[in-house]
Amino acid sequence: MMIKVQIDGTYYEVTPGKNLLETCLTLGIYVPHFCFHPAMGSVGACRLCAVKKYKNADDKKGRIVMSCMEPVSDGLIVSVKDQEATAFRAAVIEGLMINHPHDCPVCDEGGECHLQDMTVMTGHNYRRFEFKKRTYNNQDLGPFINHEMNRCIQCYRCVRFYNDYAGGSDFAVLGSHDHVYFGRHQDGILENEFSGNLVEVCPTGVFTDKTLKAHYTRKWDLTNAPSLCIHCGVGCNTIAGERYGGLRRIMNRYNGAVNGYFLCDRGRFGYEFVNDDNRIRKAQIRITKDKNLEETPPEKLTTALSDAFFGTKRWIGIGSPRASLEANFALSCLVGKDNFFHGISRKDHLLVKTAIAILMNGTARSPSLKEIEKADVVLILGEDITQTAPMTALAVRQAARNKGIDSTVKSGIAEWNDYARREKSQDLKSPIFIASSFGTRLDDIAEKTYRASPMDIARLGFAVAAMLNKNAPQVKGLNEAQKELAKEITGVLKDAKIPVIITGIHSGSPDMLHAAANIAEALKLNGQHPLLSFLLPECNSMGLGMMDGKSLDDAIKLTDGGESAGLIILENDLYRRADKAFIDSLLEKCNPVIVLDHLVNETTLKADILLPVGTFAESEGTLVNNEGRAQRFYRVLPPDGSAMESWCQIRDLMRLSVNHEEVLWEKFDDVANAMTDQIPAFSKIKGYFPDADFRILNEKIKRQTIRFSGRTAISANIDVSEPKPPDDPGSPLAFSMEGSDEVPPSSLVAYYWVPGWNSYQAMNFYLDEPNGSLKGGDPGIRLIEASAANHLLFFNPVALSFRSRSGEWLVVPAYRIFGSEELSSKSRAVAARIEIPFILMNYGEAEELGGKDNDMVRLTLADKIIEVKLKIDNSIPAGILGLSTGLPGMPYLELPGMGKLTVLKS
Template identity: 30%
Template sequence: MPKLTIDGLEVEVPAGTSVLQAAEELGIEIPRFCYHPRLPVAANCRMCLVEIEKVPKPVASCAQPVGEGMVVKTNSPAALQARKNVMELLLINHPLDCPICDQGGECDLQDQAVAYGKDKGRYIEEKRAVTEKYLGPLIKTAMTRCIHCTRCVRFLTEIAGVPELGMVNRGEHAEITTYVERALTSELSGNIVDLCPVGALTSKPYAFTARPWELKKTESIDVLDAVGSNIRIDTRGNQVMRVLPRLHEDVNEEWLGDKSRAAIDGLAKRRLDTPYVRRDGQLRPATWAEAFAAIEAGLSGLKGAEIAAIAGDLADAESMFALKLLMQALGSPNLDCRQDGAALDPKVSASWRFNTGIAGIEQADALLIVGSNPRIEAPVLNARIRKRVLKGGFKVATVGVKTDLTYAAQHLGDGVEAFQAVVDGENPFFDVLKTAERPMIVLGMGALARADGARILGAARHLAEKAGLVKDGWNGFNVLHTAAARVGGLEIGFVPGKGGLDTRGILKAAAAGKVKAVWLLGADQLPTNPLDSAFVIYQGHHGDVGAQVADVILPGAAYTEKDGTYVNTEGRVQRAQRAVFPPGEAREDWKILRAASEVLGHVLPFDSLDALRDALAAAVPAFATPDAAAPGAWGDFGEAGALDAALGPLGSAVSNYYMTDPISRASPTMAACTLEIIEAGNARTGTHG
């Protein structure tokens, strides 16, 4: 490894390391605009100029590889003067609109102009102006501010895989544009707002609403998909103003999906902020005492087998655990967290985890995707797959409806026949998996939620064992969930007890009058017709599908309004923190269940969140070790038997990325994205959906 000296300090770094990276190893700061550690090097802002001995002019440190014996000066008079000159040139056309710029207060250009710029400029000619560009409902542009760092272009091209931005013209006439003016179609497009070092790209929903120094910042977890992206929630008063990604190398790196970022305006729409009780066929506002009295009356005289509970996709682990204990106290074995009916075996943890881990994708060398579209089910995870594809030596194949995943993938077929051919070794991709050192399969809810889902799961297990996907130090069997609550519910055991009914069984029994009361914990993805004759208790935060069929509504708290534990698709236990308080009479879900248990005569054995978490960790030890993920224990799972081709092609469980849950369905921004991106795209291509 070459040794070099930077500002009198000697450092030894791997060959190929840039001077800028070597300086960071020593804690020496070199200013930059275009350089970003996760993007290809462009070296076009020239702000990172340094002086290198025996080199006649300043050098861009981001693009200069280190050399043996190199002597670098980052703060010499020549280097400082070069930076001042660069800053002066960058500011020639930059408008003086910091007071009205949303980037103000967290702007790299502001900070570096103060630290490295001159106190005056010499340019007296007229400034140029650039027309604004339309990039869709999420991104607001002020392209006169653009300094052509091309971070946005490189992100969309390399990381997101949707090359819809680029530079046209040259010199003073150069502009960043979409070529054809239309909304960006990447599900990760909002990240270019974070990457922009100036105010050229800002958040359109957040525009002119707050200043960064006004905001309280809370570290939390995103629950609008199953990735468990780490986020920061910025609030003012009791209002969520914006959500930004937080660094976690093993989960989301520093990226965030557009829905997770921009659906937050749905938190204030269609909210349930007071209890409701159905009287004379209509839901009417009630007090908590009246709501609990109605529940007591509705459950009175019912046997345990006549009561059921279903947990929704956004439920936290604490509330599911509390509801499970309450159902057990009532004698009911009928409970399920798989409201889509996915055929996941609760007895074998490897059958419902992303066993390689999200970061483990980067070690794999072959991938088969079955019944899933990671691009819309988990955009951040899909970006990790693309990252691995770009490194080379990674073959990807898909079984299911053909779609653009943003990377090259061999399409083996639409239906289960193509999957069965791989399992039987009749498709050449079986040999690809068998000869790979670290092969993996990703099984989606589009496959497992079918009527033959248990047989597909069994076939996938057979393939994993036959092709060597599970071996010492590697488990390549992965299930990609779409619900943040699913893995946590399976860990807790929120599944049918002995003789109990699953979701399909509960709905069928309710329609037949055998199940007479159903407790819906935020369950909004169900067909409600079978529940018409049952007594329905809905506990949730939005007036969505479940609330409309309810006889009693208990207003709960959204994920930004409570401390809760969630388990992502790889089995990683993570804690969300309360950023604001629930509106009106709404309360945290575990508190509602604790209060209801008193009225029902089965008092739950905890009266604080800490006590509840202690009980949860005692029952399920995995909850005692947050932020740890490991492959599940392998075993025998799934069913044998022929796959049902008559059920049609293997599609994704998600049809509209922007509307998958009560929060995003209530969001005006997500409605605009649906209209301007999905429906406009369908109109251009002549497709329907």
């Protein structure tokens, strides 16, 4: 149903239930505003979005209302251009500018500042206020965010985001009257995992990106490309910006179905590894086994590679969950399907395959983050999702508000009316159940938490499934508390409209996946539509899992036969995947070992031939996220000859090898199309993404803004004659400021800019409505769909309960948002936040052993001995230890496992 409103004499058909400001932005009418944020609703604090409202057609006088607080109703007559309203808005800006410092030239927000845009838009250009400006002292907020409080205009967006939206507790508005201060109670690191969004949420330069500050560039000077975050399996969309050959920053790229307006700090600040000094820039060869790798000129490299391919009959290819689909596909073509391995341990491989099989079966839909936000019941089984898939945690936090929103809407208050909604709903929260081995960052919104071993958590899941459906396998031997909890969860799930079950493979337990699948199936048999989200660890874990291929453990079997084989490793540090001795023997048995990677790591040091490849910023490729959504990223760094895309490198290897003399792949599209033709699981990708021939009015899509500066001076120190802009024949984007001014298709938006809106807020005009979808649909195509007809056989048997043994503990993995992921931990800002390897232990047990917080302890696990720091954590039950996983300096350990612990006396 549409309603009719009249704005400045023109009639528009609009959707009811929205506020007037949202409606105007949807219609493309410029209404200045500050405090309204589409994801956070309106509070009417800044008074900038004033418009005039008329009672009826006869009313000539009208009255000024705040458009963000005005619901659209049928027959509404308003004027945005009205003289009085315009003067009112100019006065508001003049008031806000009274204390705004003269900082624009040295302010990082300058050029993409919402306040600058609004000041220009309202016409305030001359300062009349003659008195002194208010000043504030700043705080040091850690390695991510720079604080410059003088610039604040008191719109309250930061505190609404940080506390109300992201659940932070160490940030607040302090002080009173015109002395309010937005910051922490004292200097210190902002604890919340989403603090980086303050950079985009703040309409001025109070919060700016500290990593960008170290190599500052204005927005208009960046060469941008639509990219993807590669630091977890969620697949958030990003805009990557380049200048002078280095990656300068990551900004959020709106995708209504995935990340919406926000990114986590790992995704935003984890990019600096691209500019690292440890990048592999030139091909290196080890001439004899006892020598070091040496850089080689191209001719020698070709000879060496030809010799290698001539002398070796059999090749083993090891792919990677952090490489694109196309790179993995190219490798599997080079070595042959039977010799292609996924590059993850047998255990992880089994877990990924199980998760994909359950989703492929079609029982339950894998939800997008948007769908998780709409859930009314969430059950999290055995995952600390803030650490493993941060943006999913942010979505769950929003889901917790839904019960409150429902009650608000029932009492006639609109959903967008943020302050009223908050007052009405108070502590009313949708039920979120969190079962994990130790405390998580979402516990504050949980209805109930359950702390137990992964086996017992799985048993809880099985018990819930059994209570929902009699045919599901029954769980014996539950204690009263467990029965009670299972009954409570069952009761809530039964009546849920949108139940979401989130689990993942991080706990290392296939039972967890089985339990979640059983619950989903039981709900489905109940006539409900459950959503089932599996969190996989890496950016392309899902995509790689959908390809044929065996695990790393199977690769070594091939070499056991005594037949010599060559090894090609694609963007994978094998020492993070399996036991050191195991990888050592694999690398020893294979000759030669060719490694393709971009950063030096333990595996690249063992290579016989090391080939440099591009990072995500230097490549084009497709990734499949947890949801099963295939998304594409494009190169942002111009090719400088050093880092070739992985698939190009492999294609060149194919041309050298005897069996593949006629590889015709010239462009990225050629390999992408070959892949979609040969692998049925990816057939939907074909034709979805615009190919390299895509043009708007005969022009490619520009990566640079119209104001891009310095073209005739950038390389003038090398040669005064300007070079031709770099060619990019493989993609529909151009390394140029010349191109069509039309809005490109949603998957190719390289930056947001609308006349008058230089700030990030310009993005609202790329959407069909604020907080909605991008015009032309949210980018990405879902490869896995559920169907109502599909059912699953209940998984059986039920996991066995964990029994603690004296003197031994069950060691479960504890992931950390900063440090557990390989590439981001090599970025400077993220590295500053990485903890020292630790083990979590209950206070009682630690005391028994005589251990205190921060003591060093020795952990014996299978045949490994490691020394880590003891961290007392009372949320972890007796008999269980949580060991930090993936942090730099930690060896690979197969978890969960039984271990022994001794406290080292210092």
